Amino acid sequence: MWDLIINPFVTLLTWMYSVLGNDVVLAIVVFTVLVRILTFPLMAKQQQSAKRMQELQPRLKKLQEKYKDDREKLAQAQMELYKEAGVNPFGGCLPLLIQFPILIALYQAIYFALANSPYQLVDLSERLMLPGLDNLIPLNNMWLGMDLTQPPVPPINPVYALALPLLVMATTYIQSKMTLSATGQNTTNSSGEMDQAAAMTRSMTTVMPIMLGAFALSFSVGLSVYFITSNILGIIQYSPWGKQLVERFTGGERKTKDLILDDEEVIKPAAKAAASASNFSTNGNSNGGTTKKTKKKKTR
Amino acid sequence: MKTPQTAMRFRSVWWVVVLAVVLAAGCVPVRTGVSWPVLDTIEMNGETRLLVAYNHVMTLVEPTNGAVTRLENSEGEVRFDEQGNPRNWTIDGHQYENAQFFARPVFLDDETLLFSAYNNRLLEVDLLTATVASTTGVPLTGPTIAEAVITDEMVYVPLKDRNIVALDRENYDLQWTAQTDAGVWASPLLVDNMLYVVSTDHHLYAFDATTGETVWENPVDLQGLAGAAPLYHDGFLYVGSYSHNVFKISLDGEIVNEFKANNWIWSTPVMADNVLYVTDLSGYVHAINPDDMTAIWSIKAGTKGIRPSPLVTSDYVIVASRDGVVYWLSRADGAVLNRREIEARPEILSDMVLLEPSDSLKIPEALIVVSTVDAAHLVYAFPLDYTSGYQGWAYRR
Numbered sequence: 085m086w087d088l089i090i091n092p093f094v095t096l097l098t099w100m101y102s103v104l105g106n107d108v109v110l111a112i113v114v115f116t117v118l119v120r121i122l123t124f125p126l127m128a129k130q131q132q133s134a135k136r137m138q139e140l141q142p143r144l145k146k147l148q149e150k151y152k153d154d155r156e157k158l159a160q161a162q163m164e165l166y167k168e169a170g171v172n173p174f175g176g177c178l179p180l181l182i183q184f185p186i187l188i189a190l191y192q193a194i195y196f197a198l199a200n201s202p203y204q205l206v207d208l209s210e211r212l213m214l215p216g217l218d219n220l221i222p223l224n225n226m227w228l229g230m231d232l233t234q235p236p237v238p239p240i241n242p243v244y245a246l247a248l249p250l251l252v253m254a255t256t257y258i259q260s261k262m263t264l265s266a267t268g269q270n271t272t273n274s275s276g277e278m279d280q281a282a283a284m285t286r287s288m289t290t291v292m293p294i295m296l297g298a299f300a301l302s303f304s305v306g307l308s309v310y311f312i313t314s315n316i317l318g319i320i321q322y323s324p325w326g327k328q329l330v331e332r333f334t335g336g337e338r339k340t341k342d343l344i345l346d347d348e349e350v351i352k353p354a355a356k357a358a359a360s361a362s363n364f365s366t367n368g369n370s371n372g373g374t375t376k377k378t379k380k381k382k383t384r
Numbered sequence: 385m386k387t388p389q390t391a392m393r394f395r396s397v398w399w400v401v402v403l404a405v406v407l408a409a410g411c412v413p414v415r416t417g418v419s420w421p422v423l424d425t426i427e428m429n430g431e432t433r434l435l436v437a438y439n440h441v442m443t444l445v446e447p448t449n450g451a452v453t454r455l456e457n458s459e460g461e462v463r464f465d466e467q468g469n470p471r472n473w474t475i476d477g478h479q480y481e482n483a484q485f486f487a488r489p490v491f492l493d494d495e496t497l498l499f500s501a502y503n504n505r506l507l508e509v510d511l512l513t514a515t516v517a518s519t520t521g522v523p524l525t526g527p528t529i530a531e532a533v534i535t536d537e538m539v540y541v542p543l544k545d546r547n548i549v550a551l552d553r554e555n556y557d558l559q560w561t562a563q564t565d566a567g568v569w570a571s572p573l574l575v576d577n578m579l580y581v582v583s584t585d586h587h588l589y590a591f592d593a594t595t596g597e598t599v600w601e602n603p604v605d606l607q608g609l610a611g612a613a614p615l616y617h618d619g620f621l622y623v624g625s626y627s628h629n630v631f632k633i634s635l636d637g638e639i640v641n642e643f644k645a646n647n648w649i650w651s652t653p654v655m656a657d658n659v660l661y662v663t664d665l666s667g668y669v670h671a672i673n674p675d676d677m678t679a680i681w682s683i684k685a686g687t688k689g690i691r692p693s694p695l696v697t698s699d700y701v702i703v704a705s706r707d708g709v710v711y712w713l714s715r716a717d718g719a720v721l722n723r724r725e726i727e728a729r730p731e732i733l734s735d736m737v738l739l740e741p742s743d744s745l746k747i748p749e750a751l752i753v754v755s756t757v758d759a760a761h762l763v764y765a766f767p768l769d770y771t772s773g774y775q776g777w778a779y780r781r
Binding site for chain 1: 417418419420486529566567569584586607608609611626627628647648650665666688689691706733757
């Protein structure tokens, strides 16, 4: 099943190599940019969703305090809050989950296209979907004196190739930090605590650079090129310019802060909440009537 | 006692680790191997054994039942270790600078094999004791994935980077180096003191075997990568490439004719009774008239590509596919007569071996031996006569 994604990627990458003057690094960079552009709507949605969830955190915290002894009621009240604010609690995860296979396929496509052993090349025979690409194989895998198919470690590659894993780590770290900043997850809530999503993102800021650095050290130089390109694009996305772009892209959507409700109106009496939850579960979506009765814009 | 804050941090780290593992699992490419196993027949103490070399381990296997060969002395008696256990004929490349074996060995003499290994080394192996003469071996300037060629004076070693080197057979002194523009992944073909070498730079070269000088003014453009040695027959060379073509080439470097297959070709063609048999990586088998290079028949046998050269007997053309199946085809029209699946259907990429019946080896009938890339299903032997009822054997590492 993976091949359904990987094979078109391998084909496209090889085709780009041919139109970009048989420059495999340029092909990887352009290909990564293209994939990031194509997945931009998903990423923008995820970025926006994470931000909106962050804005709801103080409200959620209050609910948690209020219903700390009744998990069922807490869940109902949280669901109600999400409905009122127009936020899908999984809205941030889903685009990320959809991107995962694409990222993995992109990674593997680079690995397969840079095939440099009999075993890998036999495999490539069933991956190229366009005629006329056969005569490009094997791709020229030397770049700045480095063998792109080999790990960036001496003596296989020159010592300066070790700069690539360092660059991977640095760009991953910067990107993670900017993600925190862009989604507001670098702050704690009113009680000085962090929500789980923020804590997780913070952990990723530490873990991901180390993990990707280790990957870059163990795998081929070509994959480092992909990681660095992808990270730089991520940094641009979370830069002020990128944030404007995301805002413009998601501009038509409601702003969470405009929909924040008074505590008492959101947190209904148990009976009402139960009725509302019942409606929600049976209809499978927001119940307009119930919502309207409780909705009231916060006056500022 | 755990505070909610600590619990949350623990949960978040846990989720990050899970994500990291998922990403790592997805990003570690499935295929990390270099090449496929080598199968060969070896004469030891006058009897035939099967040599199986793959990654870091080479082993001799009994053709009778697939058991690992016991080490014997020159009198044919089994050797025992200090604990009194019989010693197996196995060499672990980890003990020899991490040597990996993907190329057939050549015989230096009746008791000494010369292995060109993937760790840039030539290793001399004593057949009777399964020991390597030197742990460091003879250094080469690159890894080797195709077998060397040996003559009375020289050893010609193709290197994965871009060279072919000629070494003195006695002391391994470098005699000459010939360079192509990319890796040499196939064994050279030696005909009349000329060395014909295909390169992954898409060309076929001819070198003088004594001096290493280029013989042809321009190498032959094969229009695609060539990964298998050419075949010499009756004054012509036959070689397949990634261009989908099998070329018929004169010994002065001119393409005389060509045949278009359905996909990349990574096998050496086989000639039998003036019919050329070729397999391609879309699963097709082609029987070709070598005179005009037209198809006698072409048939899709495997559901996946066929890498190994076909095994041609008096009745059958036998091919093994990446789909983990061995096919018996009719020589007359290519009709599929029989198929045998390997357990778990691992890829078959190695060239097959035909073992003739032998009373001394207790092989009751001719066997086809195939090897897969899965160490748990490494070698299988099937009877050539698929109607015989003999089940054959399996060797698992």
